């Protein structure tokens with residue numbers, strides 16, 4: 642099967658100090674699960690998030706502003722693609738060599754066209770960077786003018802604009818690489834948001850696209866059979882974190898919509914994943930989407946775990 646795998650925050654971070662060494666070590670563990678899919682014969686394309694990483698790049702930028710100019714968010718997005726892509730390339734290359742199944746692995750700086758009038762630009766919703774207490778977050782908001790919000794019961798974070806992805810600029814290059822047996826890492830951090838000017842020039846915009854929506858777009862555009870969203874939980878649940886929590890192994894699009902309408906999925910965390918999977922499953926007959934954890938990816942794909950969303 643052709644599978645687009647979207648790696649979530651927990652696949653890239655484990656809560657330890659985010660030194661380069663620790664970030665690489667987490668990715669070394671992550672790629673074992675990706676390599677399992679490749680070893681099972683699947684054609685895998687990798688996409689990933691960047692929320693914590695791009696937020697930290699902005700912090701580093703701001704801290705060094707008296708020595709060197711601060712860089713805008715679209716540039717920080719591209720830097721996060723380079724940082725994470727570099728680690729995945731290095732770790733997956735080695736994992737495949739260890740298994741005596743070497744394959745070229747490459748990450749591609751990916752721009753994604755967004756609508757310059759997207760409502761997301763006037764209503765920041767995408768959490769990035771570290772978690773703060775409410776008091777710390779509000780102090781940062783007044784000192785630096787950033788927008789902060791509570792993130793799904795986990796603490797306060799900076800939030801930035803998050804427009805909807807419309808067109809993957811480097812799509813043809815991604816297809817060429819995939820068709821030539823290269824394991825491609827693309828649409829990292831949801832892709833760098835750009836607008837297309839009348840003269841055909843792309844221009845970056847300060848925002849972070851949701852990687853679940855960007856991965857869905859990538860999966861549709863590559864005519865993938867499956868979209869797998871890997872996150873911290875094995876399955877999607879209703880009544881999440883309540884005594885009557887019920888984990889779901891299968892969801893039709895109609896059932897998923899009913900639960901979305903009931904508010905069962907937290908905005909900014911599980912909701913975009915479910916919505917991206919619903920969109921992919923509805924896009925063509927036979928397409929399936931799966932939400933599960935890294936650890937359960939292999940058994941979930943064999944039908945023994947995870948939450949499958951299909952028409």
Ligand SMILES: Nc1ncnc2c1ncn2[C@@H]1O[C@H](COP(=O)(O)OP(=O)(O)O)[C@@H](O)[C@H]1O
Nearest residue numbers: 649650651872873877878881905906907910911
């Ligand atoms: N209904 C739900 N079912 C399962 N998990 C949920 C649900 N609602 C919210 N969550 C939370 O969403 C998290 C996944 O979102 P997030 O951490 O933002 O993903 P990512 O892995 O992309 O960084 C899960 O770890 C879980 O804590």
Ligand SMILES: NC(=O)OP(=O)(O)O
Nearest residue numbers: 690691692830851852
């Ligand atoms: N860009 C993005 O969606 O990042 P996270 O998955 O880290 O939130």
